[in-house]
Amino acid sequence: MTASIYDVAKRAGVSISTVSRILNNSANVSDKKVQAVKEAMEYYQYEPNQFGRGLVKQRSNMIGVYTPFHSGSVFESSYTLELLKGIERVLTRHNYSMVLISESEEYSNRVKGSPRFMEYVRQRRIDGLLLSGLNGKSMDEEALKQILDEEYPVVYIGKKFHKKGINVYAQFESYMHQMIETLYADGHRKIVLYFYTTHENYLTGIVKKAKEELEELELIPIVLSHMTDIRPDLIADFRKYVIGGGCTAICSPGIETTQIILSVCGELRLSVPETVSILSVEHKIGEGRRLFPQISAFFVPAKDMGSGAAELLLDMIEDCPLEETSREYETKFFDRESIRQL
Incomplete structure (x- = not known):
């Protein structure tokens, strides 16, 4: 299998963004890290292809949005649709596009142990990742832990569960x-x-x-x-x-x-x-x-949650200082008299 920038970063013990900076000579990196990356590239005989080099220099300007199969179709859920509207509102303003990464039960059963969003991360087809609908201690969350440890730009929608993670949540x-x-x-x-x-x-x-x-x-x-x-x-x-x-x-x-x-x-x-x-x-x-x-x-303000998640993710991608790692949203009760007092 052809090695990816993800494999190089993992072997060198650095983040993907560090490998990208070294390939592009765009920032000061310690000699120790440069040597580790070069050794990993030689080990894998890694040569960025033209598309990959374009990602390093110019980025794809695409953000992946992942929903697992147990969340149902994105077109059947008002929650997911509102979430996507909020995400799109922010991405469009910053000249990014959204890539929907949905996962059917058939795909999940066929590709054991690796949720679909890992393909996009490892192949550098997206600049960052937004995750929704993670379910307990599933393989989705285990994969998320992996990319969090690699300092890949990712924000998830749900309760905070990893010390390195950035999330939005509605309690x-x-x-x-x-x-x-x-x-x-x-x-x-x-x-x-x-x-x-x-x-x-x-x-x-x-x-x-x-x-x-x-x-x-x-x-x-x-x-x-x-x-x-x-x-x-x-x-x-x-x-x-x-x-x-x-x-x-x-x-x-x-x-x-x-x-x-x-x-x-x-x-x-x-x-x-x-x-x-x-x-x-x-x-x-x-x-x-x-x-x-x-x-x-x-x-539950799903649209605002989507916007907030996208804002936090773009700040990570642009290396902006992050003042918060978890953003909570409040709910509001509307009484329309469908509850009878007994």
């Missing part, structure tokens, strides 16, 4: 707990809590905290393993937990799911909020207001 655990507390304060004691697979690793902690702090609460957490056809599962859930089990409230993780929930309520002749209360998350402000009936929701 997912906090607003999910606020959703539960909001329903509990209105008298609901038996609540169904839906999660997307992307957030499954947070489930245990959220459920444990809720049960410790809200003594009379009976919480039923359900992970939505896919988004292609969840309607049959929701119908079964509502028959079991609402009609047959006495649940009075539902926490929905997103407007897409809430729309299906409302359709299921119509089919099963369950009125909102008289029979069952619904509280959702929205990522585009006012999404819950456009549903019928209107749905109360916690607004």
Whole structure:
């Protein structure tokens, strides 16, 4: 296999940007590092091709944006679409283009141990990387640790988990707990809590905290393993937990799911909020207001998060001083009377 600049940097024990500076003679680098890079280049017989040399000198002006297969299609998620709008807003202003790096389950099963974004990093096809939808201690996060250790420009959207990482975050655990507390304060004691697979690793902690702090609460957490056809599962859930089990409230993780929930309520002749209360998350402000009936929701500013992540990444690429390594965004609650006080 032909060696890449990534391999040279790893063998020399330096960052990719240091190798680039040495190849381009663009900055002062210690003799020790220069010798280590030269030795690594000789070891691999590494010769930057014309495209690679262009990347060293001029950059590609492309930023990779990665979403793994368990996040669902980018075109089905208002969260991802709003995130991309925010990213594009910043990249366009700075003359960068966005490269979507999506990963199907088929690709993930075929290429074991290496998420797709590693191809783009190792081949220097992008100048930096934005990651969304990492799920627990997956191979995605292990790969991210590798490139963080190599000082590759990367920002991830999610809770901080690596001392070298730069991230943006909306305090997912906090607003999910606020959703539960909001329903509990209105008298609901038996609540169904839906999660997307992307957030499954947070489930245990959220459920444990809720049960410790809200003594009379009976919480039923359900992970939505896919988004292609969840309607049959929701119908079964509502028959079991609402009609047959006495649940009075539902926490929905997103407007897409809430729309299906409302359709299921119509089919099963369950009125909102008289029979069952619904509280959702929205990522585009006012999404819950456009549903019928209107749905109360916690607004998560996905577009601002995308813009913030892109700003931090471009500062890294341009070697600007970073005043923050983690940027948090606050949510806002909109009460649209889809919760009945018991």
